[in-house]
Amino acid sequence: MAAADEIRAPQALQVKLRKLGLIRGDDLVLHLPLRYEDETRVTPIARAPAGVPVQVEASVLDVSVQFRPRRQLVARVADASGELVLRFLNFYGSQTRQLEAARDGAQSSGRRLRLFGEIRPGFLGAEMVHPRYRVVAADEPLPTSLTPVYPTTAGISQAALRKLILPALAGADLSELLDSPWCQRQGLPTFAEAVHLLHAPPPGVPEGALQLRSHPAWRRIKFDEVLTQQLSLRRAYRARRLKGAPLLKGSGKLARRLLASLPFSLTDAQRRVHDEIAGELSQHYPMQRLLQGDVGSGKTIVAALAACQAIEAGYQTAFMAPTEILAEQHYLKLHAWLDPLGIEVVWLTGRQKRALRQAMQGRAAGAAQLIVGTHALIQDSVDFARLGLVIIDEQHRFGVAQRLELRKKGEKNSMPPHQLMMSATPIPRTLAMSYYADLDVSVLDELPPGRQPIKTKLVTDSRRDEVIARVRGVVGVGRQAYWVCPLIEESEKLQLQTALDTHAALTEELDDLRVGLVHGRLKSDEKVATMAAFAAGKIDVLVATTVIEVGVDVPNASLMVIEHAERFGLSQLHQLRGRVGRGAHESACVLLYQQPLSETARARLKIIFENDDGFEIARHDLHLRGPGEFVGSRQSGVPLLRYADLEVDTDLVELAREMAERLLRDAPDLAQRHLQRWLGSREELLKA
Ligand code: ADP
Numbered sequence: 001m002a003a004a005d006e007i008r009a010p011q012a013l014q015v016k017l018r019k020l021g022l023i024r025g026d027d028l029v030l031h032l033p034l035r036y037e038d039e040t041r042v043t044p045i046a047r048a049p050a051g052v053p054v055q056v057e058a059s060v061l062d063v064s065v066q067f068r069p070r071r072q073l074v075a076r077v078a079d080a081s082g083e084l085v086l087r088f089l090n091f092y093g094s095q096t097r098q099l100e101a102a103r104d105g106a107q108s109s110g111r112r113l114r115l116f117g118e119i120r121p122g123f124l125g126a127e128m129v130h131p132r133y134r135v136v137a138a139d140e141p142l143p144t145s146l147t148p149v150y151p152t153t154a155g156i157s158q159a160a161l162r163k164l165i166l167p168a169l170a171g172a173d174l175s176e177l178l179d180s181p182w183c184q185r186q187g188l189p190t191f192a193e194a195v196h197l198l199h200a201p202p203p204g205v206p207e208g209a210l211q212l213r214s215h216p217a218w219r220r221i222k223f224d225e226v227l228t229q230q231l232s233l234r235r236a237y238r239a240r241r242l243k244g245a246p247l248l249k250g251s252g253k254l255a256r257r258l259l260a261s262l263p264f265s266l267t268d269a270q271r272r273v274h275d276e277i278a279g280e281l282s283q284h285y286p287m288q289r290l291l292q293g294d295v296g297s298g299k300t301i302v303a304a305l306a307a308c309q310a311i312e313a314g315y316q317t318a319f320m321a322p323t324e325i326l327a328e329q330h331y332l333k334l335h336a337w338l339d340p341l342g343i344e345v346v347w348l349t350g351r352q353k354r355a356l357r358q359a360m361q362g363r364a365a366g367a368a369q370l371i372v373g374t375h376a377l378i379q380d381s382v383d384f385a386r387l388g389l390v391i392i393d394e395q396h397r398f399g400v401a402q403r404l405e406l407r408k409k410g411e412k413n414s415m416p417p418h419q420l421m422m423s424a425t426p427i428p429r430t431l432a433m434s435y436y437a438d439l440d441v442s443v444l445d446e447l448p449p450g451r452q453p454i455k456t457k458l459v460t461d462s463r464r465d466e467v468i469a470r471v472r473g474v475v476g477v478g479r480q481a482y483w484v485c486p487l488i489e490e491s492e493k494l495q496l497q498t499a500l501d502t503h504a505a506l507t508e509e510l511d512d513l514r515v516g517l518v519h520g521r522l523k524s525d526e527k528v529a530t531m532a533a534f535a536a537g538k539i540d541v542l543v544a545t546t547v548i549e550v551g552v553d554v555p556n557a558s559l560m561v562i563e564h565a566e567r568f569g570l571s572q573l574h575q576l577r578g579r580v581g582r583g584a585h586e587s588a589c590v591l592l593y594q595q596p597l598s599e600t601a602r603a604r605l606k607i608i609f610e611n612d613d614g615f616e617i618a619r620h621d622l623h624l625r626g627p628g629e630f631v632g633s634r635q636s637g638v639p640l641l642r643y644a645d646l647e648v649d650t651d652l653v654e655l656a657r658e659m660a661e662r663l664l665r666d667a668p669d670l671a672q673r674h675l676q677r678w679l680g681s682r683e684e685l686l687k688a
């Protein structure tokens with residue numbers, strides 16, 4: 001069988017294999033064991049430790065089908081050291097006959113059972129429930145190597161997988177694609193050595209290193225996997241650089257006028273990032289840049305400056321935010337900044353779409369220069385006359401589908417627009433290096449001056465009264481407060497009800513204050529009106545669901561109360577907390593929590609209490625949750641790294657990055673073969 005070919009198996013089996021992502025011979029080669037079982041040793045029954053998988057060898061004493069408490073097959077077996085009861089709750093008649101035959105042959109031909117499982121104390125003494133077993137002759141030799149246990153799915157037995165994998169291994173092209181001396185220097189075996197060892201570990205391979213995946217063979221596989229990701233993304237990166245893009249060169253006059261009109265001057269970090277972006281926008285290829293900056297670091301103005309550059313060059317800019325509230329905020333802010341410069345800023349909500357679409361298409365280039373909206377902006381019917389730059393705020397909140405759509409729009413275009421993606425969820429370096437390897441990254445690592453650090457307080461909800469008093473105090477000195485309702489993930493309806501209840505309760509408790517309410521179910525003009533009233537100081541306390549999580553910017557708000565903080569994730573808490581401390585006022589965030597706390601909730605609250613740096617929080621978050629959830633929507637639906645663990649294998653990411661560059665430059669054919677081996681036709685998925 002040529003390994004690149006489809007696996008030859010009956011149709012029904014093929015369907016099941018597909019569920020495991022096993023289509024080609026190469027896929028089988030790379031379907032590596034989850035763990036190993038040690039069947040090289042037999043443990044005497046009497047000496048088997050409880051609760052640990054062991055192998056025992058025993059003769060069958062008797063077999064019976066019992067009916068209480070439910071139908072089950074029970075066999076009594078023994079070795080020289082003691083007896084054991086086997087219990088099968090699901091069984092076939094053939095199994096009964098097989099055990100009976102073993103019983104009958106025990107005396108005459110020395111037939112035994114080789115059993116693998118955990119021994120537990122049971123009603124009738126030591127027992128094994130549903131052990132894996134085989135009938136063997138008395139002199140059948142023991143395997144000399146560990147037995148692999150593969151990831152599988154209903155209807156495919158370990159034995160069936162093994163039967164497919166071993167021939168695939170023999171038939172596959174396992175030739176070395178990487179520089180062997182280099183691999184040797186890194187302590188990495190060849191690809192062939194690695195897969196052979198992992199599928200069939202020879203005697204003497206240290207079991208611990210195999211199980212913990214620290215064995216050099218595992219490191220080689222992990223390296224190859226990370227290299228695959230790097231190759232795929234870096235290749236996309238290179239391909240993009242060969243494409244044409246709108247040339248956004250100008251005198252920079254608009255940007256200078258905008259800067260001159262601001263009540264503040266840029267931080268050094270903002271200036272540096274602005275230069276990076278400005279430089280790239282005047283190149284011939286489409287920019288794809290991720291701008292990372294902690295909550296409040298001032299990304300919006302940097303984006304506005306980029307928009308000025310596009311507009312000055314005669315192109316339109318689309319500015320997308322994940323929620324309507326945030327889009328509206330951006331619209332107001334950008335309008336205030338840019339309208340005085342004679343730039344036409346429009347806001348596109350789902351409802352206004354048709355009218356605006358006509359306006360945008362009908363008008364000559366230059367009108368509707370900056371279009372702000374939610375992802376409605378990329379939905380099918382909206383076309384731009386001269387789109388030069390797309391800005392995506394809080395990009396981690398957009399789903400894979402939306403990003404792919406945007407990409408496709410760009411690819412249809414002979415001149416794809418430049419893209420600036422912004423995120424306040426900073427991701428640790430290793431993650432950025434792996435998952436965002438197709439992007440350029442700019443970092444705002446400095447907050448604007450004069451910010452007061454936000455005081456974070458943990459308060460049990462039995463002290464809610466004190467918090468109410470605190471709200472009153474804050475409003476008394478002219479500030480405003482947010483009160484975030486508990487997150488109820490299971491039910492949007494319940495979540496809404498809680499928001500309504502909280503609003504009713506606070507309206508009563510704070511009857512001398514103006515209490516507003518905003519939640520996801522409000523009509524968009526209602527949301528907008530409420531936010532505008534809050535921003536204008538006409539609401540003292542804004543009761544809100546997590547719709548205000550991202551981006552909202554009301555500098556006069558200085559108190560954030562989060563109810564049931566234990567239910568929120570770390571980045572959500574950090575984002576919510578970032579809604580205050582935006583002005584010059586001393587600000588606080590009160591995390592109300594309910595006892596008893598689960599261990600992870602306690603860990604999260606401790607982290608958010610002790611840290612105010614988003615990068616540091618993100619690092620802890622990665623540690624608590626693992627990268628899968630962390631990169632979230634970017635990767636959903638896409639197989640994550642199966643073998644490499646970015647927290648442990650940091651060094652491999654760096655090595656893989658270098659190797660990817662080298663292969664793409666010096667040996668693109670080998671790069672291609674490596675990708676083919678690892679991905680087959682799945683490459684598209686990784687680039688989403
Ligand atoms: P984020 O990075 O979270 O999107 P914003 O762009 O909303 O942050 O900026 C937060 C606040 O800081 C805004 O009110 C903004 O006008 C203000 N700001 C931005 N840059 C500066 C600066 N260099 N000096 C002072 N204030 C600034």
Ligand code: MG
Pocket residue numbers: 299300393551
């Ligand atoms: Mg923002």
